[in-house]
Amino acid sequence: KRIAIFASGSGSNAQKLMEHFKPNTGVEIALVLSNNPDAYVLQRADNYEIPVHIFDRQEFYHTNDVIDLLKNLDIDLIVLAGFLWLIPKNLISEYPGRIINIHPALLPKFGGKGMYGDHVHNAILEAGETEGGITIHYVDENYDEGQYIYQARYKIDKGDNLEMIKFKGQQLEHHHYPRIIDGIIKKIKK
Ligand code: GRF
Secondary structure (H helix, E strand, O other): OEEEEEOOOOOHHHHHHHHHOOOOOOOEEEEEEEOOOOOHHHHHHHHOOOOEEEOOHHHHHHOOHHHHHHHHOOOOEEEEOOOOOOOOHHHHHHOOOOEEEEEOOOOOOOOOOOOOOHHHHHHHHHOOOOEEEEEEEEOOOOOOOOOEEEEEEEEOOOOOOHHHHHHHHHHHHHHHHHHHHHHHHHHOOO
């Protein structure tokens, strides 16, 4: 089975997936795609000898090149790991129920357009929440709205700052994302 990862930034979650799905485990990370030529995730892909593809808005939203590439590589599952652009409708209909995202909050709270990176964690702190969490969910044509697959929670203690809650969320993401993706991809029938 073959996974493609879409990521726009650092790619720490992508790296956890690369570590989890080592060569010869029956599941291969066949491609990393990014809209950002400077994303650190591309370096991580290189370290694992995973091919990368960089695209711009014109290509992603106005051509079929990305879909053609995914089809040619026989990709079974698309995993978003810190990918910031909305997935176009034609890509969603090519991969129904086969695109998964992770979000650093307990959706439906703190999701939607503009809710990414530090914006999410700042909003959580400003709201005075006593718990935070992560959501792994299917992707539809709206930001952060597809069906939920899994949520995990962490406690927010009085005095926790941005870095602390980010760290708590990231620990959960790194622990659960590979595990959940593993369960899903193994159920996909070729
Ligand atoms: C994660 O917090 C994820 O939930 C969100 O973007 C962040 C990506 O972090 N969608 P990284 O690039 O995997 O380190």
